[in-house]
Amino acid sequence: xxxxxxxxxxxxxxxxxxxxxxxxxxxxxxxxxxxxxxxxxxxxxxxxxxxxxxxxxxxxxxxxxxxxxxxxxxxxxxxxxxxxxxxxxxxxxxxxxxxxxxxxxxxxxxxxxxxxxxxxxxxxxxxxxxxxxxxxxxxxxxxxxxxxxxxxxxxxxxxxxxxxxxxxxxxxx
Amino acid sequence: xxxxxxxxxxxxxxxxxxxxxxxxxxxxxxxxxxxxxxxxxxxxxxxxxxxxxxxxxxxxxxxxxxxxxxxxxxxxxxxxxxxxxxxxxxxxxxxxxxxxxxxxxxxxxxxxxxxxxxxxxxxxxxxxxxxxxxxxxxxxxxxxx
Numbered sequence: 001x002x003x004x005x006x007x008x009x010x011x012x013x014x015x016x017x018x019x020x021x022x023x024x025x026x027x028x029x030x031x032x033x034x035x036x037x038x039x040x041x042x043x044x045x046x047x048x049x050x051x052x053x054x055x056x057x058x059x060x061x062x063x064x065x066x067x068x069x070x071x072x073x074x075x076x077x078x079x080x081x082x083x084x085x086x087x088x089x090x091x092x093x094x095x096x097x098x099x100x101x102x103x104x105x106x107x108x109x110x111x112x113x114x115x116x117x118x119x120x121x122x123x124x125x126x127x128x129x130x131x132x133x134x135x136x137x138x139x140x141x142x143x144x145x146x147x148x149x150x151x152x153x154x155x156x157x158x159x160x161x162x163x164x165x166x167x168x169x170x171x172x173x
Numbered sequence: 174x175x176x177x178x179x180x181x182x183x184x185x186x187x188x189x190x191x192x193x194x195x196x197x198x199x200x201x202x203x204x205x206x207x208x209x210x211x212x213x214x215x216x217x218x219x220x221x222x223x224x225x226x227x228x229x230x231x232x233x234x235x236x237x238x239x240x241x242x243x244x245x246x247x248x249x250x251x252x253x254x255x256x257x258x259x260x261x262x263x264x265x266x267x268x269x270x271x272x273x274x275x276x277x278x279x280x281x282x283x284x285x286x287x288x289x290x291x292x293x294x295x296x297x298x299x300x301x302x303x304x305x306x307x308x309x310x311x312x313x314x315x316x317x318x
Contacts, residue, residue: 019203100214113209143214143251151217153223167218171206 026121054169059107067164069114071103074136074146075162078119080128085164090120092160095120097153099146101135102170111170117163120151125161203261204268211255212265220273227306229269234277237270238313244294245309247286253298260288262295 055107060067062085063077069085070077082089105112137144152159209218216222220229236242246266247253257265263286271282299305 096217096221097226098214100210102210113206115214131175143255153217153226167213168206168209171203173203 001063009024017019032046036078041157054110056081056105056110056112056166057108059105062164063128065128065132068105068107069103069112069164069166070130072101072114072136072146073164074114074131074160075118075129075138075159076125077128077130078161078163081125081161082118082165083119083161088121088163089161092119092121093154093156094118094163095151095154098150099143100167101144103134103164111172112166113168113170115167116146116150117165118150119160119163120154120158121156122160123158127161180184184257199264199268199271204264206225207257207261208269209267212251212269215251220269231275234270234274234279234315235282235311237274237279237283238316239309242258242313243307244301247291247294248297248299249302250298253295259292259295262286263288263291266291277300291294 019125062069062079065073067085077083077085078088083092088094095118099113100113100115103114104110114165133146135144136146137148139145142148149157149159151159215226216229217226222228222230222247233246235245238308247262252262252266255262265276270285
């Protein structure tokens with residue numbers, strides 16, 4: 001009985017060894033791994049792109065006043081104060097009440113709706129003062145002016161720095 | 174017989190849905206953009222408001238219960254004196270009602286604002302809003318009791 005099993009396995013092993021190579025095994029395994037990652041991506045990626053939020057192509061540094069999202073900003077850049085263009089530094093609270101405008105993104109040629117939420121609750125940051133004011137209106141147009149303190153929806157009205165959050169794509173008539 | 178029942182059923186559901194689909198001429202992308210540009214800064218992305226900024230969410234539909242209240246939504250400074258033309262203002266008001274008013278809408282839906290109605294109402298922008306708002310709301314509460 002044992003010799004029968006021995007012969008059987010020896011025959012099988014030799015036949016595998018004669019008809020396949022170790023590299024062939026690697027090739028097939030590699031192909032399967034790459035193929036398995038590519039196949040589900042194809043339809044899923046297409047479905048994901050359809051109608052979802054359109055993200056801007058990013059170019060430039062958010063610590064530079066020249067950065068595209070800052071086209072209408074007037075204040076200290078949170079990205080120089082321990083936060084980022086989207087987030088407040090630790091210890092401050094983002095005001096939900098804010099002023100909103102559009103900026104042109106040269107990297108993808110589109111206009112985006114930008115919300116300049118102020119970070120509040122600490123004294124002024126003092127770093128990276130940036131004043132570009134495109135589309136800024138006098139205070140008699142209160143929703144489109146950057147000259148007022150926008151720390152209006154927070155517990156404290158102390159202004160620390162400003163963010164520039166992309167909230168949408170401008171509608172082109 | 175079965176198909177007749179189905180048709181009757183569909184007609185019945187169609188009638189139930191009718192009030193909610195009255196403002197079908199709202200361009201969602203355009204209305205959303207105008208909301209973002211001219212309302213969202215204070216009323217916040219989901220209409221919740223903050224501190225002294227009144228909530229639209231589950232509230233603004235209350236104003237449709239009286240004529241004064243219906244006029245109020247157009248005559249508040251943020252609406253009446255905005256840069257939007259009257260067609261755009263009517264659209265963004267209808268869009269906000271559809272998206273934020275929720276449970277505050279009158280049962281059976283509402284009559285959407287039209288360009289002509291908005292154009293006329295915004296000729297009288299409100300000035301002392303807080304007192305006027307309290308009066309309008311008191312009258313609305315009285316109709317609900």
